[in-house]
Amino acid sequence: MTLVDLPAPSLPAPADVAAFAGPGAAPGWQDEVRALAQQRNAIVLAHNYVLPEIQDVADHVGDSLALSRLAASTEASTIVFCGVHFMAETAKLLSPGRTVLVPTAAAGCSLADTIDAPALRGWKAEHPDAYVVAYVNTSAAVKAEADICCTSSNAVDIVAVAPRDRPLLFLPDAFLGAHVKRLTGREDMHIWLGECHVHAGISPTDVRKQVAAYPDAELLIHPECGCATSALWLTGTGDLPAERTHILSTGGMAALAPRLTGATALVATEVGMLHQLARANSRTTFLPMNPKASCRYMKMSTPQLLLRCLREGRDEVTVPDDVAVPARRAVQKMIAVGAPGGGE
Numbered sequence: 323m324t325l326v327d328l329p330a331p332s333l334p335a336p337a338d339v340a341a342f343a344g345p346g347a348a349p350g351w352q353d354e355v356r357a358l359a360q361q362r363n364a365i366v367l368a369h370n371y372v373l374p375e376i377q378d379v380a381d382h383v384g385d386s387l388a389l390s391r392l393a394a395s396t397e398a399s400t401i402v403f404c405g406v407h408f409m410a411e412t413a414k415l416l417s418p419g420r421t422v423l424v425p426t427a428a429a430g431c432s433l434a435d436t437i438d439a440p441a442l443r444g445w446k447a448e449h450p451d452a453y454v455v456a457y458v459n460t461s462a463a464v465k466a467e468a469d470i471c472c473t474s475s476n477a478v479d480i481v482a483v484a485p486r487d488r489p490l491l492f493l494p495d496a497f498l499g500a501h502v503k504r505l506t507g508r509e510d511m512h513i514w515l516g517e518c519h520v521h522a523g524i525s526p527t528d529v530r531k532q533v534a535a536y537p538d539a540e541l542l543i544h545p546e547c548g549c550a551t552s553a554l555w556l557t558g559t560g561d562l563p564a565e566r567t568h569i570l571s572t573g574g575m576a577a578l579a580p581r582l583t584g585a586t587a588l589v590a591t592e593v594g595m596l597h598q599l600a601r602a603n604s605r606t607t608f609l610p611m612n613p614k615a616s617c618r619y620m621k622m623s624t625p626q627l628l629l630r631c632l633r634e635g636r637d638e639v640t641v642p643d644d645v646a647v648p649a650r651r652a653v654q655k656m657i658a659v660g661a662p663g664g665g666e
């Protein structure tokens with residue numbers, strides 16, 4: 323089995339999202355969010371890709387795994403995760419005793435939806451001895467079928483310590499898989515041909531065009547992007563400046579941003595990331611490699627739905643024990659290997 327024949331994700335189309343979110347939030351909604359969070363003893367976490375106004379009202383902003391680990395160490399009894407569903411599931415895996423809420427359970431992920439547990443079981447049956455590495459952008463049910471998880475920043479380390487006497491199955495992101503295969507030289511690595519429609523849409527043509535327009539810019543490229551593999555190749559051929567090309571997770575971009583000194587940086591990932599980068603460094607202008615790279619699922623965490631979530635205690639995210647136990651094991655095994663930062 324290679325490319326998936328699964329149906330396209332049945333999630334609301336962009337036009338549906340505004341109607342879904344209900345009437346606009348009243349002025350001062352941020353104060354209400356803070357008051358409701360206090361009443362619920364809740365911590366509000368926001369992924370780097372959500373709307374800027376949600377990032378600004380949250381207690382913490384970051385990448386998926388950093389937020390899940392933060393959730394595991396909080397004293398709050400409720401975690402409100404503004405992001406997409408699999409991220410909130412990961413927070414639930416690492417914080418089984420806490421209530422985990424999302425502004426809407428309909429916020430899915432086109433990458434995570436390229437593989438489900440039955441499809442993975444079928445792929446494993448074709449490679450019965452294989453060691454399975456699952457990127458954290460997967461459902462808990464898929465993680466439960468994996469030997470270990472990885473993030474975009476530790477995927478190379480995870481594959482490097484994988485058993486060498488077993489073939490490897492890497493899923494679901496084909497661009498990240500190609501990047502890891504190239505860096506580790508694991509020729510026995512089979513890669514699921516999944517992709518995120520947002521990252522895949524950032525093409526080598528976008529990179530060439532923007533680099534021509536801003537020849538002195540630093541390049542910050544997420545390894546899930548359609549341009550990442552060719553960007554690595556172009557640095558090898560000298561077409562892109564190797565010293566200014568950084569292949570980074572969103573957490574890695576946030577860490578690098580304050581240290582940049584150039585006038586411009588071109589960013590190849592979802593456009594929500596630009597808000598955090600601009601906050602981290604006002605000297606550098608951060609520009610998108612492709613301004614259309616916006617994830618509609620991430621933008622479903624609206625002020626209205628965040629307020630509904632805090633007022634009504636919905637939507638709650640749960641993971642059944644028979645899935646949570648093996649899925650948690652795969653995530654914790656990754657954390658034990660080290661370099662656990664990152665994720666999308």
Ligand code: SF4
Nearest residue numbers: 431432433518520617
């Ligand atoms: S940007 Fe892509 S990988 Fe991230 S949540 Fe959206 S669809 Fe999924």
